[in-house]
Amino acid sequence: MNLPITTVSKHEYDSIIVLWEASVRATHHFIREEDILYYKPLIRNEYLKSVSLYAIRTAENTIAGFMGISGPNLEMLFIHPDHLRKGFGKILLQHGIVAMNVSKVEVNEENTEALHFYQKFGFNVVGRSETDSAGKKYPLLHLEL
Numbered sequence: 001m002n003l004p005i006t007t008v009s010k011h012e013y014d015s016i017i018v019l020w021e022a023s024v025r026a027t028h029h030f031i032r033e034e035d036i037l038y039y040k041p042l043i044r045n046e047y048l049k050s051v052s053l054y055a056i057r058t059a060e061n062t063i064a065g066f067m068g069i070s071g072p073n074l075e076m077l078f079i080h081p082d083h084l085r086k087g088f089g090k091i092l093l094q095h096g097i098v099a100m101n102v103s104k105v106e107v108n109e110e111n112t113e114a115l116h117f118y119q120k121f122g123f124n125v126v127g128r129s130e131t132d133s134a135g136k137k138y139p140l141l142h143l144e145l
Contacts, residue, residue: 003057005054008053022080030111035138054066074105094121097121107140109128110138125141126142
């Protein structure tokens with residue numbers, strides 16, 4: 001599979017947030033509805049502009065998934081539910097590790113599927129926080145290569 005990874009422009013933020021919400025609803029069953037609604041504008045208006053954004057696109061140039069990177073930190077990686085388990089996350093993560101020197105990521109403790117995904121690529125748990133960065137009761141695992 002040879003799909004392009006491209007940067008994401010600000011005019012694509014609305015598409016990115018739609019993908020983010022679909023992905024969260026499909027994979028983060030532990031997050032309450034009111035918290036999805038809390039995070040959505042924060043991600044759209046603050047978080048996206050604080051990272052370097054990269055997308056993987058289908059042959060039709062539709063964004064299938066994206067990642068946000070800040071220094072060595074993978075701050076976000078989301079795949080649209082229509083494209084889960086097709087290798088898009090693997091392609092993005094490998095690109096982040098090889099081309100962008102990603103070596104750290106945080107994952108919700110309850111998101112065991114994501115934890116196992118990162119562990120397959122050599123990430124190990126090095127710490128834990130009781131809350132997420134917004135202070136919500138979603139414990140985070142800190143992983144490093």
